[in-house]
Amino acid sequence: MKLATLKNDTRDGRLVVVSRDLTRCCEAGNIAPTLQAALDDWEQCAPKLEALYRDVEHQAVPCERFHENDAHSPLPRAYQWADGSAYINHVELVRKARGAEVPESFYHDPLMYQGGSDAFLGPRDDIPLGDPAWGCDMEGEVAVITDDVPMGASDADAADHIKLVMLCNDVSLRGLIPGELAKGFGFFQSKPPSAFSPVAVTPDELGDAWKDSVVHLPLQVDYNREPFGRANAGVDATFSLAQLVAHAAKTRPLCAGTIIGSGTVSNQDADGGPGKPVSEGGLGYSCIAEIRMIETINEGEAKTPFMRPGDTVKVQMLDADGHSIFGAIRQEVVAV
């Protein structure tokens, strides 16, 4: 099934069930007022939401028109957002760009940071930027939402706790990262609010593209209305989303509504190289930091600037028939 949260005058919006083709939706408030409420009681709510979804698909219930513009992130605020780094190609490039080594441990122990989850941006909300020198960047990612995950869950158990899948634009302030990481406590100011796709879907909606807790489809990232990234989320994933969930749960339980991200989706070239721009026939990049690194390697210096007011990013994923699965994140950077 497909779920969305429509903006209203509350902080957490209202839950709707969305038709597979994203054209219609039906209020689900009589099952759960918000997505968090549904996740808090998923075992009870999920079958009822699935039944409503079948009715929506069969046009057996009155629906309203679904506009992606009206949607908030599926969880407008969450109790947890933790972002992994499943795609080592991204990590290698970004670390090279920072002059930092890839720690040996990365290859068997996932990188993960605790992100701010109190105030996500909506999928069509502007990205407020206080200072262009902060080096605003987008990061196109896949993210999952879990129900309650017990401490110490195995990878297999973790897979069963993945209830919903969505896309993410993990906004990063590259100019603040080196100083902040040098302090040793990880990201904080360098990770302002992220945005998620208008629609979250159950893994079964992905069909064969959901395999071993990895989404095997290209992630489309457009920058200023031009194709920028077409990396396949099913390729070069060192860790599955289930492995990232299990990593997060190693020393503590995870509350229902926990969001775990894949990190920036990134593919190597077919020849094992670090990747070429889409305009040169490559799969491109899901963030600007990567192309800057390629430019540094190839031309001696980074040429593509980070995002400035007026720049736009679009993130979406199409199924095998070319239909949008999650709706599109579409955001513009604005000065504040």
Next chain:
Amino acid sequence: MKLATLKNDTRDGRLVVVSRDLTRCCEAGNIAPTLQAALDDWEQCAPKLEALYRDVEHQAVPCERFHENDAHSPLPRAYQWADGSAYINHVELVRKARGAEVPESFYHDPLMYQGGSDAFLGPRDDIPLGDPAWGCDMEGEVAVITDDVPMGASDADAADHIKLVMLCNDVSLRGLIPGELAKGFGFFQSKPPSAFSPVAVTPDELGDAWKDSVVHLPLQVDYNREPFGRANAGVDATFSLAQLVAHAAKTRPLCAGTIIGSGTVSNQDADGGPGKPVSEGGLGYSCIAEIRMIETINEGEAKTPFMRPGDTVKVQMLDADGHSIFGAIRQEVVAV
């Protein structure tokens, strides 16, 4: 006023107003069902809660007996928990213990990490520990809860957004920290759920002890029923709680219900030394890592082990008359 969340069969408990002496409480559900709900609409709810508090103090409303054992952390789960390091003595000791330098930036730019906020422990809940080798430690801290803080708030503005004060036991797994910090993304598995005091209070409850957004009172930390730490939270605070809130809000707004911590309260000795145990007439320590460092300096090796199953910690703060302000965090480590 004083507020608490009593455990019931819901994830977020039920909000009560507690008498100043912590003996009685009154259901506040007709004002707001939960503390988060009150914070979401603080301007409307706070005056009503204050009026109820006056009635509780005047015994003008029916009350029930307040048992600290029945309390959850004031916010059983929160949308944000970010912990600063206001007390440089602690940072210097812990970094020395890890063989790490104190970054120069620390003295003007607060250290802060994004903590997990999805599933706090209650103030009397056991601390589940998967493996004693993880090096379980307590950290006694002061923490504040804000309402909505706009991005870019000044220190003065941030002070006005501090609505409640409480105590914290920030549980740390010292054995996992070096490896995790070496990966560069900060704490994750090394910071399992924290616990907060049974009661959260408005700053005015602290009277003269609340000055410039710092609590000027000793924090009592007992370890295995013996005095372990008596450091004064008003001494050696490099940053105020308002400065920590402003730091958190530099690049993003903070949602109502954000919890910001002071970091481990830690005082130097009167002679500028790193501190002596309470048993030797010093102010002691609010965490075990500090005494281990002192032992390493003085005796060549750390002797006090980290917490093991059966070890207990108690954290509280008394007013000038010797009355408990926030109730006591009292926890025991248990093997899981």
